[in-house]
Amino acid sequence: MTEIILNNENLDYMRRITASAAIPHAIIIEGAAGSGKYTLALHFASMINCDSENEKPCGSCSSCIKIEQNVHADISVIDVEDGKKTIPVEKVREIISDASLIPSEAKKRVFIIRNGQALTPQAQNALLKIFEEPPKDVVFLLLTTDKRLLLPTIVSRGILLKMQLLPREIIKEELKKHSSKPDSDIEAVIAVSGGSLGQAQELLKGTKILKLRELVEAYFSVLKSTPSVFSLCEVFSPHSYKREELFAVFPFFKYGFRDIALCKSGAEFVPMFFTDTELMECISEKISSSNLVKLYQKTDELCLSLYSNVNPHTAISVFNSYVSEYSRLG
Ligand SMILES: [Zn+2]
The missing domain is CATH 1.20.272 (Zinc Finger, Delta Prime; domain 3)
Structure with missing residues (x-):
């Protein structure tokens, strides 16, 4: 499993709601590009659907393995298509139609929408309708770089989780594991990464x-x-x-x-x-x-x-x- 560095508060929240089985139908995860939103969303999808009686996700049950290999029938990932800048309303209509089906094997059908800020206003309005009247056993994980790029009504219909920013020292330690670039370059990218490890890694490549x-x-x-x-x-x-x-x-x-x-x-x-x-x-x-x-x-x-x-x-x-x-x- 991909390691999730810090973000303890978000993980604690996810553990609590999974244990209580009162899982909200819409969770908005806000954080800079590369801050680990998608990793956290996948981890949560695994947690909800894991078959283990012990620590979830176990990483070894059939559900966890399928999610890790990206082949789980009930976990859908929606993103901006190559060459496009937005996620159109048609894409949301497909989600709505899929969401009405009962899960084929999972406990909950999970839709992970990456780059939610790229949903057109029309697409957001369509999404709002299903947030207002969600089908049973469906969880939407809406990821965005900035909640202000979403309709306020969408944000108010979900639970908002903010990615926790990483301290400089931790980012530095992680970067040094995989890069031989001089300290000055590392310091420079950390300075503008805004606490996002993924962004710092990307920046360091160029x-x-x-x-x-x-x-x-x-x-x-x-x-x-x-x-x-x-x-x-x-x-x-x-x-x-x-x-x-x-x-x-x-x-x-x-x-x-x-x-x-x-x-x-x-x-x-x-x-x-x-x-x-x-x-x-x-x-x-x-x-x-x-x-x-x-x-x-x-x-x-x-x-x-x-x-x-x-x-x-x-x-x-x-x-x-x-x-x-x-x-x-x-
Ligand atoms: Zn499992």
């Missing part, structure tokens, strides 16, 4: 991430003075980056502003982006606390907007003008 990190560091250096939109665009040009790159760049900015805000508050903390403490302190003296909060929130909003197909050019332009407006004291 060199591009380190280039993007350098870009963000150069951008923060410009904030030591009070920059114009023009000087910001010179570092971070709206024409030079693709959407995929922005998925890495904006979290760097987000964690950077978080660090600066915490630095200004005088709290004791471990920086998530900055390795150059002097630069972080210098910027914290240049920008007011309220503006730092605004910058963090705006960057977070832009991160989210990338999922709803906002044009990368527009995202960068908006970001630069916002930073130029708020990177000051008053």
Whole structure:
């Protein structure tokens, strides 16, 4: 079985509801890409259906083995299809029709929907209907990077579990087991992995991430003075980056502003982006606390907007003008 590192609270919850046999029909699992949502969902599907009288999942009964080998007839995994960006309403209609069948061998039929944030609004509305009137012996595990990308009505119909973020030291230890990259690279990817081991592993495979990190560091250096939109665009040009790159760049900015805000508050903390403490302190003296909060929130909003197909050019332009407006004291 794939090892589940930390996430004790979520596992305890799953053990409790499995033992009580009062399993909710919809569970939403929220966590960054690579934070282990799918592993946890499969583990839970095994736990519910395991035949063992002892610790579940046992990993050796016929149900556990079939789930592990991905051949269990009652466990369905739904995801964005290759080459597509969304999960269409037709896919949800198929789920609804399958959900009305009684399980062929399992105790509960389990539908794991990966990348729930990619469900179209129409698909989410269809899903909501079945969440409201769920068939017997069906459990939906809806995985998402951010619950705000789901309809609030969907979220309120389910139990929300958040993936627990891993401490730096644990991610570092795991990465070092499988990589010979230098410590500085490892530190850099940990800094932007947001506590997600999978994301850190992905990032460590490429060199591009380190280039993007350098870009963000150069951008923060410009904030030591009070920059114009023009000087910001010179570092971070709206024409030079693709959407995929922005998925890495904006979290760097987000964690950077978080660090600066915490630095200004005088709290004791471990920086998530900055390795150059002097630069972080210098910027914290240049920008007011309220503006730092605004910058963090705006960057977070832009991160989210990338999922709803906002044009990368527009995202960068908006970001630069916002930073130029708020990177000051008053
Ligand atoms: Zn078992």
